[in-house]
Amino acid sequence: MFTYYLRLAWISIIRHWGLSLVMICAIGLGIGAAMTTITVNYLMSANPIPHKSEQLFFIQLDSWDVNDPFDEGVNPPDQLTYTDSTNLMKANKAFRQNVQAQAYGVIEPEDADLLPISVTARANSADFFAMFDVPFIYGSGWSQQADTSKEQVIVLSKKINDQVFGGENSVGKTIKFDNNIFKIIGVIDHWQPKPRFYDITTGAFNESEDVFVPFSLIAEEKIRRSGNTNCWKPSGDGMAAFLAGECIWTQFWVELRTEQEKQDYMTFLNAYVEEQKQYGRFERPIDNRLSNVMQWLENQEVVADDARMMMAMALMFLTVCLLNTIGLLLAKFLGKAPEIGLRQALGASKATLFSQYIIESACIGFAGGILGLGLSFLGLIGIENLYGEYMQGLATLDITMMTFAIVLALVCTVVAGLYPTWRACNISPAQQLKSQ
């Protein structure tokens, strides 16, 4: 009977093509608006590293001014001082640990035909690559020994390797980066977590870096820092004074495999801060935080309020569209009252009629979903054009979202069709047949 109902639905939709088109457009518009905003929210709030997001933790310590709390006292600072990061690294209390900061520089290719390339860089620890599952196509990251020895080693992105070395295996070669010679030890594959969770402070949806170098080289001034720097008191002149000061500009991640490891690490952090208080630092109350990936994204409000607001408004618009659809379906089905009465006379039960007309609703919903999908594509293109780089890569419909769009359209239209279908099935056949 299902194919029979589909055929009847097709005949009915074609026969009343004007009314059907209005309903399909109503649903399509609602789905288009909803899916545009849902997609953006979905991609913004996606778990970028689902298989280990519960094991990676971002560290926050409140080393800020006792008289002027960071973030009005709601949250401790979102970065650490150089002193605290290096102390935590030396303590080595986690399974894996990574200190990092954003950097930049210029690569000068050996090939004289190639122009110098301005690149973004990340200065990080050896564990960065294993912690965040960075994929390599050639070579690997450096060792902890290289960190300690401040070796001038570098990992290139695929993009830079393609540009400078034509995509060949460049491991073992050297490259001039900011007037220093670095040895290439690895080339990573295209890697773009969304959101770029490991450094929210410089942009949750920015592209990942072009090159990676040891963090220890920052203190040696072999690489230039970029990224956010906040200080609550002057640090004095010179690099040494800056490094020793109370300026926050580094991020610290740890990998803790079990709940016990997490508890132990928190105990360690508390003890560390207590110890630093004895040196006159950390004058504020202890507010040490270990946030896993999703908690950190939530804390940093990666899904912007206006994105949430847009989604809420789009869902309200979808509701309005569905309410219109209820009215239109009601008009359509009650207009079929004579046919419904006749079908009852010929042996259709209420359940049979219900199935027939719900399937017709679903067919309209499916068509509306297809239209909505098309409108979503256009909507996302519009958003990408409107917001520019910020939205790049966030304004795309993957197979999950496309399936969700169709399912949403089907479910919404079937729900909208419940009342009209119920009304239709409770038509008195005697009344309808008499009135013919």
Place this chain on the structure above:
Amino acid sequence: MLIMKNISKVFQTADIQTHALRDFNLTVNEGDFVSVTGPSGSGKTTFLNIAGLLETYTSGDFTLDGEDIGKLNDNGRSRMRNHKIGFIFQSFNLIPDLNLFDNVDVPLRYRGFDAKERKSRIEENLERVGLASRMKHLPSQLSGGQQQRVAIARALATDPRFLLADEPTGNLDSEMAQGVMSLLEDINKQGTTIVMVTHDAQLAQRSPRTIQVMDGRVSELDLHLASTNQQAIA
């Protein structure tokens, strides 16, 4: 076949009670061809709707082909309508969006026949009413008489135990009406029980048995005897 005992039907609105049928008693045996006459508002259509399980009744006993109708739920009544009853309406009531084949197919779908069985029955019954060659036409492409023939084919497709016809010739000219009546007579001769509501006394005379409904009650009429007496007096 059809046994109604003391059937009453009361239509209740906020202010008014309308007694459409009162102590309605009727027995229709298998193979009967019964005409039901009566003035407008007498309860003929109410009787037909109750007989066709399109309307419930307020009180009384109604047995159809051995089944107590009062005990049936919606699904049971739908099943009875589909298996046992064929309807012929004054306005034909063909579905305009479907061609003749699909119109006759409707009750067969609900019966659950497979495609081959359905095709066979549709072709057979459209052949029976002389419209097999126009299977793919829409109802709007037929005359009134042809549409009524299709409605008859649809009513017969499920091999019903009896046909209920509500003014089957009401929307037809006299020639077409005679044609439809002849068809109904043939169907009755082949064993199908027919109950027909009609205003037309001439048509009522063509059925062997006539009942009159007045004020919701039934009385038997022998129109053939009345006609013979009138001739004798003349």
